[in-house]
Amino acid sequence: MTLWLRRLVRVLVAAGALGVALPARGQDATPAASPEGAGELAGAEAWETDATDAAKLNIYGFSDFTFWYPLMKADNPWRRVLKSQPSFFVGNLNTYFDSSLTDRWRALAEVRFLFAPHGTTVDQDDGTVVRIDNTVEDNAEFGNQVRWGGVVIERASVEYAVAEWLTVRAGLWLTPYGIWNVDHGAPAIIGIRRPFTVRQQPFPERQSGIEILGARDLGAAEVGYHLTLSNGRGPADSSYDLDANKALGGRAWVRLRAVGELIAGVSFYRGRFTSTRERWTTNAAGHAYLEREPLIQYDEQALAGDLRWRKGGWHAQGEAMWNERRFVNPYRPAQSAATPGMFVPDGARWGGYGLGGYRLAWHGVMPYLGVEYFRFAPGDLPGQVGYLPYGFGVTAGVNVRPVPTVVLKVEFIRATFPEAATGWGDRPLQGASAQVAWAF
Amino acid sequence: MGGRRPALAAFLLLLTTAATAAPAVHPDPSRTLVAVVGAKTKVQDLSSHGLRRLFLGETVFDAAGRRLLPLNWSAGTPERIAFDRKLLGFSPAESGRYWIDRKIRGEGQPPRAFAGAATIRRLVASVPGAVAYLRADQLDASVAALKLDGLKWDEVGYALRLAAGELP
Secondary structure, X not given: OOHHHHHHHHHHHHHHHHHHHOOOOOOOOOOXXXXXXXXXXXXXXXXXXXXXXXXXXXXXXXXXXXXXXXXXXXXXXXXXXXXXXOEEEEEEEEEEEEEEOOOOEEEEEEEEEEOOOOOOEEEOOOOOEEEOOOEEEOOOOOOOEEEOOEEEEEEEEEEEEEEOOEEEEEEEEEOOOOOHHHHOOOOOOOOXXXXXXXXXXXXXXXXXXXXXXXXXXXXOEEXXXXXXXXXXXOOOOOOOOOOOOOEEEEXXXXXXXXXXXXXXXXXXXXXXXEEEEEEEEEOOOOOEXXXXXXXXXEEEEEEEEEEEEEEOXXXXXXXXXXXXXXXXXXXXXXXOOOOOOOEOOOEEEEEEEEEEEEOOOOOOEEEEEEEEEEEOOOOOOOHHHOOOOEEEEEEEEEEEEEEOOEXXXXXXXXXXXXXXXXOOOOOOEEEEEEEEEEEO | OOOHHHHHHHHHHHHHHHHHHHHHHOOOHHHEEEEEEEOOOOOOEEOHHHHHHHHOOOOOEOOOOOEOEEEEEOOOOHHHHHHHHHHHOOOHHHHHHHHHHHHHOOOOOOXXXXXXXXXXXXXXXXXXXXXXXXXXXHOOOOEEEOEXXXXXXXXXXXOOEOXXXXXX
């Protein structure tokens, strides 16, 4: 054999050995054991249909059950405005109806079922307090009685995803400000109760109108926005705008992943509140018409900032809010029936809270600590409370989430009001709560 | 005669270089996750950020304007645990909490999840826009591997390549 032929044979042998050593890409290796059974395949067939054809409705929700124990003496006036005795109660029962109508259209409704108005109280002008009793005869069972409650439509909207950076939402939606108002459900929030600042609703809790939103991933950061146009705030704002002034709002946020996950946002709102006095009357030509004039009217604007950071088990969040209200004269309300001729002044309410905790791997236990400061605007509190400009609050608790769908919480709250009127200011508001919240 | 010897030597040198470099180009298929779409789909490339956003429930469209549909492995499967940890930074408990909290905020449903490679391959192949992930040794002709950030799954730097111990 010639020399070059011997060398060629050596090369071919070497190449053949190399081919055996390299793994064959795309070739099925011995299939890993897979647990596909009849149920798995049925689920797959259902998803094939849902993903390619029909709109699919998902129903889910959350609820919570709480025990409140006041840690205040019997003569503490705060005990009289809260649940004065240790009490069990179901707080929230919310159900979602979520439908992907197509791959771009989606509809979402959230409904909260209430025991209220049964059991709630109404202050009368003469100072008496009336407790509402909705007990009625059960027309389906003779001799039986039922207590009927109500329903809150938290949101009902439809949205269309135009692009990754633009979704248009129409209907009733939760105002996209801060953290707490959007998280809003007991299993998702760390603590038990709403921060005082959020409770004062510096922004409307929900609005009826149009919202556009979107986000963009820039690699190191993700940025997003919300812009809203709505009826604003009013006595029946989900269905009626009693003035020609539409409210504007929005939020801009950024998410950074360099050190854990950090989300920072700023929000704004501007609108007009109008309530009206209405009566049927006749004009000079004798034709009946509905005469409507403002009863209370004010312009308001609000700003808020929020921050949330998570890394490993660490969790920290905080929000600061400010709302300014300017009444339109002469539609300024009186301070109270007891003080005729004195009217609610313009003013601002503002405050914030901070909360931090660490979630252990052991049963998802998370001790947390929260602080808050809140300043009321004139007219925010019932006249019986008197002068109460601001307050401090401290919350300490444990949030245990042994499985993702169940959360157990124990919390202590103490709030003080240094400059409040005698009787209120020299008494702290404090108590303990235990809660179980679940998602279904 | 004098020209053949250098050419043959160069050829042998090239072959030797390829042989010694092979382990870095071809990772262990049983320890590499690969983002996949149906074999007939036109989507060939996706950024790792886009894949992350998709499996976090965000809206992601392909270049043709079709919405991509994520398809997950069931919770507790080794592939799901590894994927969540590698791409999303979630432990199994964190993943569960993330999806519950997201539903309560009204931000949508988690991706449908299945426990077997055969089911996932079938769905990816049949549902337009479906995106899933498989181990490299689970690929077949019905699915196509997506490039991530322009890299093929067997190239260094592929976003879903797992280190030792990352696949339970």
